[in-house]
Amino acid sequence: MSSAEELIDIETAHGSGAYRPRPLVMVRGAGTRLWDIEGREYLDCATGIGVAALGHAHPVLVQAIAEQAGRLITCAAGYYYNDLRARFLAKLTEITPPGLTRVFLSNSGAEAVEAAMKLARVCTGRPGIVAARGGFHGRTLGALSATWKAPYRRPFEPLVPGFSHVPFGDPEALTEAITDRTAAVLLEPVQGEAGIYPAPAGYLAEARRLCNQHDALLIFDEVQSGLGRSGKWFACEHYGVIPDVLCLAKALGGGVPLGATVFRRELSFEKGQHGSTFGGNPLACRAGLTVIEQIAENNLLDNVTQVGNYFLHGLQALAKTHPEKVREARGLGLMLALQLRGRAAPLLQGLQERGILALSAGPTTLRFLPPLIFTQAEAERVLSALAEVLA
Numbered sequence: 406m407s408s409a410e411e412l413i414d415i416e417t418a419h420g421s422g423a424y425r426p427r428p429l430v431m432v433r434g435a436g437t438r439l440w441d442i443e444g445r446e447y448l449d450c451a452t453g454i455g456v457a458a459l460g461h462a463h464p465v466l467v468q469a470i471a472e473q474a475g476r477l478i479t480c481a482a483g484y485y486y487n488d489l490r491a492r493f494l495a496k497l498t499e500i501t502p503p504g505l506t507r508v509f510l511s512n513s514g515a516e517a518v519e520a521a522m523k524l525a526r527v528c529t530g531r532p533g534i535v536a537a538r539g540g541f542h543g544r545t546l547g548a549l550s551a552t553w554k555a556p557y558r559r560p561f562e563p564l565v566p567g568f569s570h571v572p573f574g575d576p577e578a579l580t581e582a583i584t585d586r587t588a589a590v591l592l593e594p595v596q597g598e599a600g601i602y603p604a605p606a607g608y609l610a611e612a613r614r615l616c617n618q619h620d621a622l623l624i625f626d627e628v629q630s631g632l633g634r635s636g637k638w639f640a641c642e643h644y645g646v647i648p649d650v651l652c653l654a655k656a657l658g659g660g661v662p663l664g665a666t667v668f669r670r671e672l673s674f675e676k677g678q679h680g681s682t683f684g685g686n687p688l689a690c691r692a693g694l695t696v697i698e699q700i701a702e703n704n705l706l707d708n709v710t711q712v713g714n715y716f717l718h719g720l721q722a723l724a725k726t727h728p729e730k731v732r733e734a735r736g737l738g739l740m741l742a743l744q745l746r747g748r749a750a751p752l753l754q755g756l757q758e759r760g761i762l763a764l765s766a767g768p769t770t771l772r773f774l775p776p777l778i779f780t781q782a783e784a785e786r787v788l789s790a791l792a793e794v795l796a
């Protein structure tokens with residue numbers, strides 16, 4: 406077998422240059438743990454950026470995917486109906502907010518957002534998309550036009566016209582930005598990449614009211630916050646606000662690429678207006694069906710709420726004991742952040758040396774997206790390690 410160094414050299418030589426990963430070669434996962442090629446074990450609070458909702462190699466998911474792979478992997482949605490696609494759509498729309506019963510299936514978060522924006526333009530006949538500063542919606546040219554961060558956008562300008570950005574959480578700015586040329590307002594109920602910022606109380610309800618007033622669609626991008634991560638199926642449920650369109654991906658397939666754009670039954674594409682070769686393939690649908698069933702059967706939403714609250718209180722206590730290093734702790738469910746006064750990288754390194762993997766969200770924010778099966782004891786382990794690296 407090749408050494409870690411050899412494998413890293415190969416990836417570096419043939420990679421696109423778009424990524425600079427940590428010098429770790431991960432080869433195996435089980436539950437909340439990952440192992441690198443040298444056999445070191447890690448507690449995974451990153452889960453492939455919030456993807457492995459059931460943890461790694463969940464036996465029921467593994468069995469379901471293996472069984473499906475032996476039966477039928479591909480079945481183009483534009484040509485045939487499929488048993489697994491039908492079952493997955495029925496299951497998904499059991500848990501989506503009331504009235505959101507139509508679904509376009511794709512393979513990633515950016516694609517889920519692309520479909521949402523195309524749907525908004527085609528259904529309203531208007532070009533405008535109002536998004537939020539700090540928002541992240543993906544890297545394809547359309548989704549990138551909605552994404553806020555200049556370093557992601559600037560090298561690729563000119564982007565798609567018709568996009569504007571307002572300060573997140575400011576209802577007055579939204580009032581001014583929405584016009585009769587606005588097709589949609591696109592918001593993350595909890596901004597993820599920006600550093601885990603839950604929308605302030607009343608903001609999403611005001612966005613809903615303004616969209617109704619202007620006949621614009623309200624799109625929630627729950628690619629990161631959806632599928633149980635917030636302690637409810639969708640973070641918008643914490644606010645009691647139902648969008649017209651909901652974008653999902655990441656956790657939806659439990660690791661198998663799967664995106665979904667879920668929308669009101671009154672909205673629709675016409676034949677040929679959108680499509681995807683892989684979207685809705687039976688393998689991904691089987692994975693998605695299993696993820697939803699497992700979250701429901703194992704009461705993982707309750708687990709996320711309980712362990713998330715415990716974890717957040719622990720982070721808040723650390724913020725109190727280290728005010729010189731930590732600004733604040735925040736988040737919802739198992740979507741948590743520690744906002745630092747200095748750089749996050751040394752703390753991430755310190756955690757890694759203690760066998761814990763976490764993420765950053767911007768240069769000064771530590772982000773935790775553990776699997777939904779995370780336990781209080783595991784949260785406690787992360788908190789003790791953090792106490793050590795902060796000391």
Ligand SMILES: Cc1ncc(COP(=O)(O)O)c(C=O)c1O
Nearest residue numbers: 513514515541542543597628629
């Ligand atoms: C809220 C949100 N939308 C969209 C995306 C893009 O998803 P993908 O990388 O699967 O295209 C992300 C990815 O981080 C995200 O967090």
